[in-house]
Amino acid sequence: MSKKAKGIISNQLRKKRFEKDEMTQQELAKALGITRQTIAAIEAGKYSPSLEIAFCLTDIFETSLDEIFQWQSYQENAEQTK
């Protein structure tokens, strides 16, 4: 992948959790079979999960992938700031 294509992945995981009966990080971690610390890292935008985890999240929250994760390339960012 070229450097130009790189960008930031943001997510609405925290919001989705609260919308789903204020689900805790621990409950979500249990549902996904991963650790709570990984959920915290994903929410903080410090770790990008695998596609498997991402699709499991769409199943749990009954939503589409792009409603949970958003991609913004640096190029797009630069154009917006112009």
Place this chain on the structure above:
Amino acid sequence: MIFKNSNFSEQAAWISLIFTVFIAIFYTNGLSQLEGDFASNAGAIVGLWGSTIIASIIFAVVAFSLLAFIRKLNGDDEDISLIDERDEVIENKASTWAYYNLSFCIMVMIIHIFCQGVISSYPFFSNVPPLDFLIHGLMFSGILVEFIARASQIYHYRKAA
């Protein structure tokens, strides 16, 4: 506390990090008390290895029992998964650093032994026979590799905590 908000892999990495420091001190202390070299006093060096292995096992049993107790106290023992994909990604990064370090250490040892045999006034470790240098060098390389792997693992966990 270092174990707060950390998962099992990070806690295990902290234990391994402390373990490498403990073993390095233990082995250096034993090495300083050794008399003669491997050719003349092999039994003493084998004895040092034996005591190092026993000390390692005791340390590991005590440290991991303590960790299990702390995890039970904090309620972390209810975690369904101890290791997940993020742990594997971080471990892979740490292994890469460890591999580079191991390669570097082996290269340094080979170059040292070569120079010791070729250069007559070679200044480094001139009183240590090549076989002894290799044996102890491999031991310290192993400790250093483990230290770097675990330190790198902890760095990545802290960076993305």
